[in-house]
């Protein structure tokens with residue numbers, strides 16, 4: 001497969017004035033008629049042929065302005081059709097047949113639980129009909145759907161319903177018109193036996209919008225939270241961004257078989273059921289929060305993605321980075337902003353930073369791809385959102401909002417680039433973002449190193465800041481980034497001090513400043529700085545960088561207790577725990593005795609007993625740094641040593657603070673009805689954190705073991721029940737087997753709960769975990785064709801159970817290789833995502849790295865590799 005390059009972009013030579021689609025739905029033989037009006041753009045050569053994308057369908061007929069074409073009039077290639085001699089304006093009618101039932105790649109039109117649905121982003125529309133399947137070709141769609149009325153009583157597509165009638169032979173028809181121009185990736189069709197929950201929303205200009213959530217009948221009682229989230233999102237987008245919904249109807253459909261989380265099709269969002277369905281008995285707090293965030297995200301795309309879309313797929317972050325930022329702000333406003341920020345950064349630091357330092361490292365705006373599906377990455381999404389956040393920081397809220405207004409005013413209805421977005425921000429605010437643009441074109445995580453020098457006599461503090469960025473594939477040298485560095489100075493009692501920058505004409509005396517770091521090396525000097533001040537840097541994680549600084553453990557403990565920036569308080573706790581853990585990892589590797597520093601236990605106890613702080617923040621501060629975060633800090637990753645060191649700390653803290661954990665556990669005990677308020681969620685988080693530490697003493701400590709069993713059997717919500725089951729599943733004994741069996745027997749008809757059951761077992765610390773995973777693959781609970789099941793079992797084992805996946809004998813690698821090889825022939829997207837952990841082989845010891853590489857080489861040697869997997873494997877071996 002050949003790469004596509006950003007530098008080769010050329011506009012499409014034709015405009016498409018309208019597109020009429022007609023579907024005659026049959027599971028194995030769906031007939032698609034598409035009628036499009038094409039018009040050659042001005043100044044385009046008359047010799048320029050019409051090129052249409054298309055794959056995986058049978059061409060039944062083709063006619064131009066009503067005249068049938070013969071095989072001499074066009075060329076049919078693997079990737080589509082070429083029509084060499086077309087007039088300047090014409091209507092082309094294409095009739096094709098497709099087989100949705102056989103479509104296990106879940107791209108284009110397919111069946112999920114017997115219902116038809118579509119997924120067209122990025123390039124699925126070409127599997128439905130021949131068309132210029134690229135985001136810069138926007139047109140108006142009319143969709144007519146005909147199907148058997150009894151089997152498919154609900155027939156949906158984008159826009160407004162304009163016709164509905166019964167036909168002969170038990171079939172019926174609906175016709176939908178979407179008044180908005182859209183690219184093909186936003187097309188959607190759903191047909192099935194679904195029930196609908198309805199509600200309404202009145203927009204700020206007073207229009208009534210019909211809201212509908214369609215699900216299978218068995219899930220009818222699990223839509224309330226998604227509906228509430230949708231209404232909150234619609235109101236929030238009006239208040240915060242001034243964006244009002246634009247159609248008469250907004251529909252969400254939940255399906256069980258879905259490669260992604262959800263899809264923002266115009267007016268008809270199709271969701272992975274995981275991000276719609278929830279009841280307290282079946283869904284955890286995190287599920288509830290994720291539903292709110294994903295429902296928001298897809299809804300927010302209506303303006304940032306649909307009304308203004310991407311010129312080409314290299315611009316994916318134009319809509320994704322911006323929309324992730326918007327959903328983050330929404331969740332922050334609905335819940336606790338500090339908790340949300342910490343969670344975002346925790347994921348960024350452990351996963352996006354890893355991507356940025358591996359063979360798939362790419363800029364937020366990539367320069368080439370073999371398969372665009374491989375670029376729906378943490379870098380494009382999460383780092384892309386950080387770029388938007390940095391612009392807001394540099395421009396201020398008002399400047400940023402002026403930029404958003406200008407962006408919409410200039411580009412509504414267009415397909416544009418990330419550069420257009422930055423230009424709107426610049427033009428609206430007057431802030432020069434020329435150097436800032438490097439964030440879009442340079443890959444890798446910048447490292448900022450800060451040396452501080454205090455001159456007591458002059459009362460001056462100098463920060464000597466250097467920045468660098470490691471080489472990434474194809475980019476050996478980097479230019480300095482424009483980095484917003486938010487900082488404060490805290491006095492000995494924790495009070496923020498007024499800041500006075502030497503040689504600075506701007507505002508002086510503020511308690512917080514954003515420094516613009518733009519050079520490879522830069523000094524910032526502050527005056528009137530008293531003795532004993534501690535600097536609080538990169539507050540609220542003002543840039544996606546790694547910060548290194550010679551902060552002592554005492555200073556970290558001080559920041560942990562006193563920093564008035566909640567993010568930095570958490571960050572100090574992670575740096576302190578991280579430093580200690582990495583020292584212990586080192587001792588494990590050297591075979592030395594492990595000792596836990598008393599100051600750590602004391603700092604831990606102080607936080608644990610703090611009754612003033614938000615319990616969610618405490619739970620985050622008291623959680624040990626993730627294994628993946630620690631791994632990222634190591635030159636050569638040793639998963640076994642990381643595991644041993646973490647388990648040692650967990651056990652030691654549990655031994656020393658057992659009574660304190662019990663006190664807090666009991667204080668946070670479940671009371672009252674289930675609510676997803678920050679306070680209630682926080683109590684459950686803190687309670688389950690305590691139980692998690694205490695579990696390190698079980699099952700030897702029978703009292704603790706019984707407590708876990710008790711929570712499992714009497715827990716009144718899935719958060720508590722699944723937390724307890726996860727702790728039980730770390731052991732192989734009669735109680736834990738009984739708990740796992742009972743749980744499955746209770747929930748075996750609910751796929752989303754079965755996924756949790758699989759995930760819990762895939763994450764187990766049991767030494768025979770892989771054996772259990774392989775056994776589960778052979779049971780009815782698992783299905784290789786269902787992406788959620790694959791992610792819950794295979795994905796969790798390979799990405800969330802580092803110590804077992806990286807077993808020194810290579811059994812985990814061999815397992816992953818076999819599963820990837822099995823899945824690739826029918827679902828390349830999922831296979832390519834699954835293989836990612838093997839690409840990190842250069843970071844491990846010689847034995848592991850040779851085995852991981854060998855697994856990749858074996859995959860590469862296969863004769864039939866999808867483009868998706870080919871790209872991942874070959875980059876991994878480059």
Ligand code: BAL
Nearest residue numbers: 121260262263264298
């Ligand atoms: N556009 C694909 C799913 C999402 O990011 O919303």
Ligand code: ZN
Nearest residue numbers: 297301320323
């Ligand atoms: Zn999105």
